[in-house]
Amino acid sequence: MAYRSEFYVFDGDKPVPAVIRNYTKADFDQLIDIQAECFPPPFPSDLWWNKEQLTNHVELFPDGALCIEVEGVLAGSLTGLIVDFDPSHPEHTWEEITDSGYIRxxxxxxxxxxxxxxxxxxxxxxxxxxxxxxQAMYQVVISLGLDRLLGGGRMPGYHKFAHDLSAQEYLQxxxxxxxxxxVITFLLRCGRTPLTVAENYLEDEESLNYGALMEWKNPFKV
Structure with a gap:
């Protein structure tokens, strides 16, 4: 089901037209440019999106491939997939659960x-x-009748406090x-709630490889 929402965002006091929609193959070059801007060197460029991954996103689960335009300029993207998840056994890594971003x-x-x-x-x-x-992806969850949205958040501030706090204590x-x-405070502001801390979730020096698993439950499925 195609997603398209038109609205305004505010640059200071100025309303600016914006659109959230599904991204397509026509957007691939710009999506890779966005990755390059968000993850500049020394982040390895071979970990940016590649066209095989992006093709899988739009072919395997186009509902989970969203982007946002501001005044006609592609400004960001959000990608998801549907998984079988057991909350009583939440342990996983980013690579395992996303197929390293290929979502096969x-x-x-x-x-x-x-x-x-x-x-x-x-x-x-x-x-x-x-x-x-x-918030748009929450709407996708509701539209598809899913139980929850879930994801692991980096904890980039954790390395500053790791000598005094465990990862769980830092999250608390x-x-x-x-x-x-x-990252985590942003996700809390988005309405996500923490489930647990995952050890060796992803290779990330600032987070000491930890990730906070955070969910949003479909309010119509409680």
């Missing part, structure tokens, strides 16, 4: 929409586009409002 393990009969990636060009980040795309301090984290 997409399960149409699953009940959990899993976030593979969210990226917003740095110059557009003051407009709140990430939260708007996340974020929930308590005693600390802020660029």
């Amino acid at each position: 393990n997409h399960s149409p009969h699953g009940k959990t929409l899993y976030i593979v990636d969210i990226s917003v060009r740095p110059k557009f980040r003051k407009l709140g586009l990430g939260k708007l795309m996340m 301090q974020l929930i308590d409002g005693r600390k802020k984290d660029p």
